[in-house]
Structures are given as C-alpha cells and as structure tokens.
Amino acid sequence: xxxxxxxxxxxxxxxxxxxxxxxxxxxxxxxxxxxxxxxxxxxxxxxxxxxxxxxxxxxxxxxxxxxxxxxxxxxxxxxxxxxxxxxxxxxxxxxxxxxxxxxxxxxxxxxxxx
Amino acid sequence: xxxxxxxxxxxxxxxxxxxxxxxxxxxxxxxxxxxxxxxxxxxxxxxxxxxxxxxxxxxxxxxxxxxxxxxxxxxxxxxxxxxxxxxxxxxxxxxxxxxxxxxxxxxxxxxxxxxx
Numbered sequence: 001x002x003x004x005x006x007x008x009x010x011x012x013x014x015x016x017x018x019x020x021x022x023x024x025x026x027x028x029x030x031x032x033x034x035x036x037x038x039x040x041x042x043x044x045x046x047x048x049x050x051x052x053x054x055x056x057x058x059x060x061x062x063x064x065x066x067x068x069x070x071x072x073x074x075x076x077x078x079x080x081x082x083x084x085x086x087x088x089x090x091x092x093x094x095x096x097x098x099x100x101x102x103x104x105x106x107x108x109x110x111x112x113x114x
Numbered sequence: 115x116x117x118x119x120x121x122x123x124x125x126x127x128x129x130x131x132x133x134x135x136x137x138x139x140x141x142x143x144x145x146x147x148x149x150x151x152x153x154x155x156x157x158x159x160x161x162x163x164x165x166x167x168x169x170x171x172x173x174x175x176x177x178x179x180x181x182x183x184x185x186x187x188x189x190x191x192x193x194x195x196x197x198x199x200x201x202x203x204x205x206x207x208x209x210x211x212x213x214x215x216x217x218x219x220x221x222x223x224x225x226x227x228x229x230x
Contacts (some may be wrong), residue, residue: 099211105159
C-alpha cells in the first residue's frame with residue numbers, strides 16, 4: 001500500500017458526460033501528479049500540483065482540468081468525454097516540488113467511456 | 115528530448131531462471147533520476163528503486179539487482195531466480211529536472227511472464 005488513495009476504482013460512463021476523479025496523497029506529501037495510462041499512449045504525465053498551485057502541465061487536454069484543495073487532496077475533472085478517454089488514471093504524490101523525488105502511485109481509476 | 119526505451123515488449127521465462135530487463139534513456143541533463151516501477155495484474159504501480167545520475171553503484175535488494183551504466187545510458191534490472199509472483203509489467207522511468215521538472219517520462223514497459 002503506497003498510502004495514496006484514489007476513488008472511485010472503476011467508472012463507466014457515456015460519451016459527452018463529465019466525471020471527477022479524486023486523489024488523496026500520502027501524509028506529508030505536498031505534490032500531486034496525474035498520469036494517464038492507455039494502450040496507445042502508454043503512461044503519460046498530465047499535470048502536477050504543489051501545495052495547491054499548478055506547477056507543471058503535460059499532455060492534458062483542454063477538456064480536462066484539475067485542482068488541489070487546501071487539505072491537499074486533488075480532483076481531476078474530465079468533461080465532454082470521448083471513447084478515446086477510456087484509460088487508467090493514476091494519481092501520484094511526492095514530498096517536494098523539485099524533480100527527482102520518488103513518486104508513489106495510487107491504485108488508479110479505471111475509466112470506461114461507452 | 116528526454117526519452118526512455120524498453121526494447122523488450124514481452125519476456126517469458128520459466129521459474130527460477132534469471133531475467134534481465136533492459137532500459138536505455140536519453141537526456142541532456144547532467145543531473146537526472148531513474149526509476150523502476152512494477153505493475154502487477156491488479157494494476158497498481160509499485161515503486162521499486164530510484165537512482166540519481168551521480169551514483170553509479172549497482173544495487174541489490176534480495177533477488178532484484180540494478181546495473182546503472184552512464185557510459186551506455188542504461189539502467190538494467192535483473193531478477194534472479196524468478197518466481198511466478200514476479201509476473202508483471204515493469205516500467206523504467208526518467209526524471210530530468212532541468213528539462214522536464216518533476217514529471218516522470220516512462221518507457222513502454224516490459225511484460226514479464228514467469229511460468230511455473
């Protein structure tokens with residue numbers, strides 16, 4: 001158990017819908033990262049938050065947004081869902097902001113868009 | 115640009131065999147970090163090891179060992195006396211802070227199957 005929690009574990013929804021994925025980092029970790037794992041793209045970095053502020057953006061679509069709350073949990077919002085958004089979404093956390101820190105991953109949310 | 119290549123898509127071995135998973139990386143940074151993660155069939159990503167670019171000592175942890183060679187930009191992972199429970203997808207990842215901040219760049223992964 002990494003100490004990172006993600007809910008829900010599974011999510012099935014229809015095209016055009018909006019969903020929210022939730023992540024709680026390990027105790028003491030201030031950085032939260034979101035990654036997407038799909039068959040065609042592999043594991044891709046989406047976005048990073050540190051202590052409530054967005055710090056880095058990767059290959060995140062405009063239809064996707066995220067935030068980190070004062071209690072440090074984070075939410076990833078996916079809207080106008082398309083079939084191609086079906087993937088495993090991981091949240092990870094690390095202690096600091098600087099690169100090179102170990103990122104511990106949650107169990108993931110498996111999203112299926114029908 | 116930063117890149118991680120795991121040329122072996124799938125490897126199949128028989129229990130108790132030794133197996134080496136290859137990882138080759140590209141980065142322009144002089145300070146960088148390399149990682150290995152394991153993804154068992156249940157799907158979670160489990161951290162195995164972190165290495166910084168200034169530490170070229172090989173590391174051994176039980177049946178696991180890692181060989182970091184800066185000269186060939188490789189960070190290979192060996193499992194000795196493999197077991198069925200080692201069956202998983204293994205990912206090599208790179209963090210190069212100067213270029214990419216904190217994000218991890220992952221390889222495509224190697225699916226390891228250990229048969230009884």
